[in-house]
Amino acid sequence: MALRLITRSLRSKQLPMFTTASLLHSHATSFGFKDVREEEKSQMVGNVFSSVASNYDIMNDLMSAGLHRLWKDRLVSKLNPFPGMKHLDVAGGTGDVAFRILETINSVDHRALQDALEDNLQEETQICVCDINPNMLNVGKKRAQERGLGNHRSLIWVEGDAEALRFEDNSMDGYTIAFGIRNVTHIEKVLAEAYRVLKSGGRFLCLELSHVEVPGFKQLYDYYSFSVIPALGELVAGDRESYQYLVESIRRFPPQEKFASMIADAGFQKVEYENLVGGVVAIHSGLKF
Template sequence: MAGDALRDTEATHFGFREVPLAEKQALVDTVFATVARRYDLMNDLMSAGLHRLWKDAMVNTLAAPKTGRPFRLVDVGGGTGDISFRVVEGAGAGVSSIVCDINPEMLKVGEERAFERGLSDRLTFQVCNAEELPFESNQFDGYTIAFAIRNVPRIDRALAEAYRVLKPGGRFLCLEFSNVDVPGLDKIYDFYSFHLIPRIGKMVVGEAEPYQYLVESIRRFPNRTVFADMIAEAGFSRVTAMPMTGGVVALHSGWKV
């Protein structure tokens, strides 16, 4: 099965380093606590602003209703709420979102922004672990996770939880970095990733190592075909993987039927 190599083992890859599985979450927490308040700025610098187009594509694909019809979204690994803000601000009054993240520093930033935008009644921020969500089954119409699932220690458990909390007819959407498949672009992408992104991180937040990890974690993530198989193994139907920007990222979709 495609996900077997990523299931419980004594160790997991953290970037290009091998660390005990039990330690990976603590390391990930440290990375994002370090960059919480400048995370969105760093996304702009790291992607030359392209992350905004990728996220817009995800939100458009979700197609939350613009009428007053109730629609509940759970945005896992949602951090400062970037995806949820886009969904709620572009949808009808019946749409609400719970932003889940394991890092309270990121959620605090999102909560402040929701208050400033007058959206506190439609956005909830909650500390959650993607591998064990604190919600009853069959609760949500949509589940989104953007640039976060590669940092989950046990990806198969997160996918199982996504399937569990969605209602029948609910949609799973995952935006994640993928494998570049355009000749020449892969070399440019590698140079930019490994040489420039850590330098940008050091310049903006004073540390290069968190961004060295972020780059390395992308290379450890399964390619989009393998990951699509894992989504299907979790029970989802009509699974697709749409590459964007030459395969730099992919938008994965699945339905609970």
Template sequence: MTGPTATFGFRDVDPEAKPGLVRGVFDRVAGRYDLMNDLMSGGVHRLWKDAVAARLNPQPGETIVDCAGGTGDIARRVAKLARQAKARRGGPDAKVVIVDYNAEMIMAGRERGSEPEIAWAVGDAQRLPLPDASAEAYVIAFGIRNVTDISKALREARRVLKPGGRFLCLEFSRPTTEALRKLYDAYSFKVIPEIGQRVAGDRDSYQYLVESIRRFPDQKRFAAMISEAGFKFVDITNFSGGVAALHTGRAL
């Protein structure tokens, strides 16, 4: 292709085409998304998300953006911790705003029930429907690799955070040893699409998800992108040997 491109799995596509392609993937997987996460990770994704919510440490009265929040896994954890903090020290309810580009994912999440602290919205990570400096924290889990322009999404996260606001991004990353990389590649490309076919009747969507992980920047490259977006004190915490990584920063 000539001109700018965006990644869609191992393909390079027109940036204007990527949102529709990604939306199609998540339209197809929304109904089985949580089940597939459990099957693909053996339930380990729940431990990663618990760790992210604990690191976020929500407090009463805070506004927290859960971008690409999908079915609400992170938001429910954050709401529970904020409620516990309120019980200990008092104060107003926290507000957790889930913003996801895919209406089917939002619908699947709402069908599971909600929490009083949670608000749901369909929106774009690159153009968040929120005012400047309106949130104390921003979290995105397993979503940023699906946006068309990662740098633009990072700048949007910086825009909506108040001074001192916390940025947290949980994403699949690069295993830290060669042996683990080989094992993870074999599992990803041979097993995950097969699970997708058998459980969800959809091999192609899970093939895309595996490929999108391989095209995503590694830990150090992504940390540099976060710094370039204006965040300070950028830090990396690897989970499960780097299969996933939590990147954090501060809006100062």
């Protein structure tokens, strides 16, 4: 299944003429199915995630029937974490991906770990969780405390913008972003920053939802997306509008082939993607050489 990039012209029948001119002057971007000024989108997305942060885990389970856990497991398995790696997980404030990476590293055979240490090939593992939303980071820190990882020296929590990372060039072995890149204003800037901070040989991995096109299933998926998910958001989180946006944002994200070409344009090589659950989600990857 393929994603579909949905574009909308700023015609007068969609927006008043003065609004259209203003948007074009300030560079318009999408916020769900709405066209907004670029400088407005970041705040609007921030408001969405501030609203959903406290119910993020339970809503993910309800919306995906728990499948998001398996999707994140697959993402981490493709990353191949190793002891001593420096990893950056962007838009991962709740810690879901970071915890999985740390658990995978800690499960590495003790002999392999000892060999690595004896060869002086590895330094201390660092997993940096970077999120622009402090409320999401607070959820992740609370979850870390509940897991006994509150003071774990390998976990680093950073409030930061994916489009302007505060990390040095060539400093990371891996970069992941799960269900976050569709919410940024400039995808190209995020990819450029990912490329910049990765070391030579570093791996980029992105997990993102897609747009279903299979007849029959598409209608069912659309009904579930636009009717059930917002209703769940209203029932569980008391916030229908935020979940309406999250559904719409999926439809505005580029198709797999287009997104893969964007990753390649950022400088990555061996770019590929893997469809999961019939194309409902996809994992894109690339290497920096």
